[in-house]
Amino acid sequence: MDSVKRAFDSDLAWSFRHSPVAILSATVALLLILAAVCAPLIAPYNPFDPASLNLMNGFSRPMEPNAFTGDSFLLGTDDQGRDVLSTILYGMRISLFVGFAAVVFAMIIGVVAGLVAAYAGGRVDAIIMRIADVQLTFPSILVAMLIFGIAKGFTPVHLRDQMAIWVLIISIGLSDWVQFARVVRGAALVEKSKEYVEAAILIGRGPIAIIFRHILPNVLSPVLVIATISLALAIIAEATLSFLGVGAPPTRPSLGTLIRIGQGYLFSGEWWILLFPSLTLLLLALSVNLLGDWLRDALNPKLGD
Amino acid sequence: MELLEINNMVVEFPSRHGVFTAVDDVSLTVAEGEIVGLVGESGAGKSTVGNAVMGLLQSPGHMPSGEIWLHGERIDQLSPSDMRSIRGKRIGMIFQDPMTSLNPIETIEYQLVETIQTHLDVGTSEARRRAVDLLDQVGIPDPANRIKQYPHQFSGGMRQRVVIALALCVEPELIIADEPTTALDVTIQAQILELIKDLCKSRKLGVILVTHDMGVIAETTDRVAVMYRGRLIEMGETDQVINAPQQPYTRSLIAAVPPSNKKINRFPKVAIEESDGNALQNFDLKGHWLGRGDAFDTTVENLLEVRDLQKRFIVKSSILPRNRVYMDAIKGIDFDVRSGETFGLVGESGSGKSTVARVITGIYPDDGGSMRFAGHDLTGASGKDDARAGRQNIQMIFQDPYSSLNGRMKISSIVAEPMIVNKLTDTAEERHQIVTDLLELVGLGKDAAKKYPHEFSGGQRQRISIARALATRPRFLICDEPTSALDVSIQAQILNLLKDLQEQLRLTLLFISHDLPVIRQMCDRVGVMRHGDLVEVADTEALFEYPQHSYTQTLIGQMPKFAK
Known part of the structure; x- marks a missing residue:
C-alpha cells in the first residue's frame, strides 16, 4: 500500500491528474485496448469463423436490415458479409499485438545496444552506432518490406499466414531499434560520468552489473517516452504494411488489411468498409501519441510551461 | 537619501x-560607495x-508585499520595459559563472559597444574608446588588442573582469554581485574582490555582494546582513557581526567557518544539527564486524608509497599514435602516506589532485610510475589480482553528494551492496544489522535505510556515502573534496564525523581539497599540487607558517583571512 500511495503522490501522477489531454487520451487508449482484448466476449460475430459468414449479407449498410436476409449490422458488413464492427475489434487485436510486440523487440535490442555502446565506448561504440546510422538511411517501411519479403521466401506456403504476424513484428522491430539505442546511449553517457558509477567500480562491481543494475534503472524514463511514441508509430507501420498487402493476411485482417479491403469499394458507394477501420486506427494512434507527448513533457521538467 | 532601500520585502x-x-519581511539599505554583504x-x-x-x-x-526604492524612486511596480532600462542603466549585475554571462559567438568589443550604445547616446567610436578604457580599468592587459577577442580566449578570472566591465559600462549606481568569485580559484578571487572594492570607492557605487563565504564577507564588505530561511537574522557593521555576533544562528555560522590561522581539534556544535547525534561514543568497535577484517599489517610506516606517478589524457585522438595529442595531468609525482595520518592534497582547479585519487583507486589506469599499498602493487592493469586485493582496502568519498548515490536504489541496498559484492557477510540478518549500525555510526537513524537518496539533504547524503565506503571495512579512505558542495555548518559536522571515524577505526585518510582552511583543520601533512606537479610536501603547520615554494606562498597569501 505504501508504494501505491507513493505512486499516487508522485509528480508524474500529479501532472497526469492536471492534464485533461492526458486523461482523455489515456481513457480512449485504455477503452480501445480493453475492447480489443475482450473482442471474443463483446463482438457480435466471429469474423474468423467461415461457418458464421453468409455471403448474402455482403455490403449491408450500417444499421439497415439486409435486403436478402433481413439481418442488421451496426457498422455494416464487408464484401464477404463479415460484420465490420467485429472485424474491427478482432483486427485491433492483431494491430495492437503486433505494435506492442514490435516495440518490446525494438526496445530490448535498442536498450542493450545503447547501454553497451555507451559503457564500452571506443571501437564497440563506433561499430554499434555506425550500424545504427546505416539502418537510418533506409526508410523503415522499406526495411520492413525487405525483411518481410526475405522471410516470406523462406517460409513454407502453408505456414505463411501464421508466420506473417511474427515476420511483421520482427521487421517493424528491427527498423525501430535505432532511436532506442541513440537515446539510451546519450542518457547512459551522462549517467556513466556520475560518481555513483565510480563508487560501484570501487566496491568491486563488474561491468555487466554496473550497466544493468546501476545505469539501466536511471535511463528508463526516456525509454518509456520513446516506447509510447513508438507504439503509435508501430501500429501505423503495421497498418501501412498490411495496406500494401505485405502484412496481415485477408483471412486474419488487421486494421490495415481492413482499410485495404475497404478502399476498393470507396467509389462504389460502400464507404463504411473503409471509414470505420480508418477512424479506429486514427483514434488509436492519436490517443497513444498524445499520451506519449504528455509523458515526454511530464518526465522532462526542463521543457516546462 | 539612501541609494537603495528595501522595505519589508516578501x-x-x-x-x-x-x-x-x-524571502520573508526583509528590509535593508545600501548607501553610495558602500558594499553590503548578503550572507547565508x-x-x-x-x-x-x-x-x-x-x-528578475x-x-x-x-x-506580494514590500517596496524597493532606488534613489527615491519606487521601482518594484514598474512595467517590465521600464524595469529593463533601469536594469541595464542604473543597476548592473555580476553573476557567478562568467562563461554563461558572456555571448560566446561575439567579440568582447561587440558586446561592450552594443551595451554602451543601447543605454547611452554616444557614437560608435566614442563607445569603442570607452570600452577600451573600461577594460583597462578592470585590469585587462593590452585592452586595445584583447577587446577584439572572443570570450573563450580569456581565462576564468579575465572573463569575470570582462563581465564586471560589462556591468560598469553604462555607469550604474548599484551593482548586484551574486557569488562573483565562487567559480574562481583563490588567487583570482582575491584580485576580483580587490577590483570590486576599488571601483566601489572610486565611482561611489553601491554594491550588494551575495555570497555564502564568510571569508569573502570579512575581506570585502562594510556592512553585512545574515539571512536564514528567508529571514534577515542579523545586520550590522561587518567587524561587529563577525567578532561579536548577537544572534545564536550567526554565532554558530561563524563558529563553523574553518579558521585559517590555527588548527582546532573539533568544530563546536552548531545550532542546526542535521544528524541524530553521533553514536560513536558508546560504540564497541572491537567486538563489532567493522573492527574485525582481514589480518592487516598496521605496523608498516608508509601505507601508500607513490613514486614517479604519471597520467596523461588524450586531447585529440587519432588512429596514428604520432598524431595523438596528450595532456599531462600528473607529471611524475612522489609522496608517501603514513599509516594512520591524514595526508592532504591541495591545489587549484586543473592541478591534477582529483586525478591522483582516481589513479590510486584504479578508476583511471596509470601511465607509468609505481604505487605500493601495504605490500600490494597497484600499478598496471586494474584487473590484476594483487592490485585488486590491495584496493579492497581503499574506498573513496566523492565531491558531489547528488550524483554519488544511485537515485533508484534504497539506502539499505546502497550500503549493503559492497558487502554483497565482496561477500563480507554470511547471512542476510547480519548484513541488515551492519547496515543499521553503519547508518547510526554516521549519525543517521535506522529509518534512513528504507528511504531513497532524494529524501535527504546534501550533508545527509554525504553521510550515506561515508557509510557505503565503510561497508568494505577499508583501511584507507580517499576524500575528494568531500565538503565543497556543502554549506559551512554542514561542512563542520562532516569534518567532525570524519575525524571521529578516523580515530575510532584507525583509518588513514587522503584528503583532497582546494580549500586551504579546511586542509589546515584536517591534515597532518600536506602536498601542494600545481599543473600536475607536486611542488611542496610539508607538515601542515610548517606549510602554513613557513611556506617554502613561491607558489605555496602566493596561495597562502591570497587565502581570505577570516579573523575572529
Whole structure:
C-alpha cells in the first residue's frame, strides 16, 4: 500500500491528474485496448469463423436490415458479409499485438545496444552506432518490406499466414531499434560520468552489473517516452504494411488489411468498409501519441510551461 | 537619501505543495560607495533578494508585499520595459559563472559597444574608446588588442573582469554581485574582490555582494546582513557581526567557518544539527564486524608509497599514435602516506589532485610510475589480482553528494551492496544489522535505510556515502573534496564525523581539497599540487607558517583571512 500511495503522490501522477489531454487520451487508449482484448466476449460475430459468414449479407449498410436476409449490422458488413464492427475489434487485436510486440523487440535490442555502446565506448561504440546510422538511411517501411519479403521466401506456403504476424513484428522491430539505442546511449553517457558509477567500480562491481543494475534503472524514463511514441508509430507501420498487402493476411485482417479491403469499394458507394477501420486506427494512434507527448513533457521538467 | 532601500520585502513561490516563502519581511539599505554583504547558506533566500531588486524573479515567483526604492524612486511596480532600462542603466549585475554571462559567438568589443550604445547616446567610436578604457580599468592587459577577442580566449578570472566591465559600462549606481568569485580559484578571487572594492570607492557605487563565504564577507564588505530561511537574522557593521555576533544562528555560522590561522581539534556544535547525534561514543568497535577484517599489517610506516606517478589524457585522438595529442595531468609525482595520518592534497582547479585519487583507486589506469599499498602493487592493469586485493582496502568519498548515490536504489541496498559484492557477510540478518549500525555510526537513524537518496539533504547524503565506503571495512579512505558542495555548518559536522571515524577505526585518510582552511583543520601533512606537479610536501603547520615554494606562498597569501 505504501508504494501505491507513493505512486499516487508522485509528480508524474500529479501532472497526469492536471492534464485533461492526458486523461482523455489515456481513457480512449485504455477503452480501445480493453475492447480489443475482450473482442471474443463483446463482438457480435466471429469474423474468423467461415461457418458464421453468409455471403448474402455482403455490403449491408450500417444499421439497415439486409435486403436478402433481413439481418442488421451496426457498422455494416464487408464484401464477404463479415460484420465490420467485429472485424474491427478482432483486427485491433492483431494491430495492437503486433505494435506492442514490435516495440518490446525494438526496445530490448535498442536498450542493450545503447547501454553497451555507451559503457564500452571506443571501437564497440563506433561499430554499434555506425550500424545504427546505416539502418537510418533506409526508410523503415522499406526495411520492413525487405525483411518481410526475405522471410516470406523462406517460409513454407502453408505456414505463411501464421508466420506473417511474427515476420511483421520482427521487421517493424528491427527498423525501430535505432532511436532506442541513440537515446539510451546519450542518457547512459551522462549517467556513466556520475560518481555513483565510480563508487560501484570501487566496491568491486563488474561491468555487466554496473550497466544493468546501476545505469539501466536511471535511463528508463526516456525509454518509456520513446516506447509510447513508438507504439503509435508501430501500429501505423503495421497498418501501412498490411495496406500494401505485405502484412496481415485477408483471412486474419488487421486494421490495415481492413482499410485495404475497404478502399476498393470507396467509389462504389460502400464507404463504411473503409471509414470505420480508418477512424479506429486514427483514434488509436492519436490517443497513444498524445499520451506519449504528455509523458515526454511530464518526465522532462526542463521543457516546462 | 539612501541609494537603495528595501522595505519589508516578501517573495513567494507558489507550487502544488503550497506557497514557499523564499524571502520573508526583509528590509535593508545600501548607501553610495558602500558594499553590503548578503550572507547565508543555501536556501536562505539571499540570491532571491538580488533577483527581486533587479525584477528578475523566476516564474512563478512574485513579490506580494514590500517596496524597493532606488534613489527615491519606487521601482518594484514598474512595467517590465521600464524595469529593463533601469536594469541595464542604473543597476548592473555580476553573476557567478562568467562563461554563461558572456555571448560566446561575439567579440568582447561587440558586446561592450552594443551595451554602451543601447543605454547611452554616444557614437560608435566614442563607445569603442570607452570600452577600451573600461577594460583597462578592470585590469585587462593590452585592452586595445584583447577587446577584439572572443570570450573563450580569456581565462576564468579575465572573463569575470570582462563581465564586471560589462556591468560598469553604462555607469550604474548599484551593482548586484551574486557569488562573483565562487567559480574562481583563490588567487583570482582575491584580485576580483580587490577590483570590486576599488571601483566601489572610486565611482561611489553601491554594491550588494551575495555570497555564502564568510571569508569573502570579512575581506570585502562594510556592512553585512545574515539571512536564514528567508529571514534577515542579523545586520550590522561587518567587524561587529563577525567578532561579536548577537544572534545564536550567526554565532554558530561563524563558529563553523574553518579558521585559517590555527588548527582546532573539533568544530563546536552548531545550532542546526542535521544528524541524530553521533553514536560513536558508546560504540564497541572491537567486538563489532567493522573492527574485525582481514589480518592487516598496521605496523608498516608508509601505507601508500607513490613514486614517479604519471597520467596523461588524450586531447585529440587519432588512429596514428604520432598524431595523438596528450595532456599531462600528473607529471611524475612522489609522496608517501603514513599509516594512520591524514595526508592532504591541495591545489587549484586543473592541478591534477582529483586525478591522483582516481589513479590510486584504479578508476583511471596509470601511465607509468609505481604505487605500493601495504605490500600490494597497484600499478598496471586494474584487473590484476594483487592490485585488486590491495584496493579492497581503499574506498573513496566523492565531491558531489547528488550524483554519488544511485537515485533508484534504497539506502539499505546502497550500503549493503559492497558487502554483497565482496561477500563480507554470511547471512542476510547480519548484513541488515551492519547496515543499521553503519547508518547510526554516521549519525543517521535506522529509518534512513528504507528511504531513497532524494529524501535527504546534501550533508545527509554525504553521510550515506561515508557509510557505503565503510561497508568494505577499508583501511584507507580517499576524500575528494568531500565538503565543497556543502554549506559551512554542514561542512563542520562532516569534518567532525570524519575525524571521529578516523580515530575510532584507525583509518588513514587522503584528503583532497582546494580549500586551504579546511586542509589546515584536517591534515597532518600536506602536498601542494600545481599543473600536475607536486611542488611542496610539508607538515601542515610548517606549510602554513613557513611556506617554502613561491607558489605555496602566493596561495597562502591570497587565502581570505577570516579573523575572529
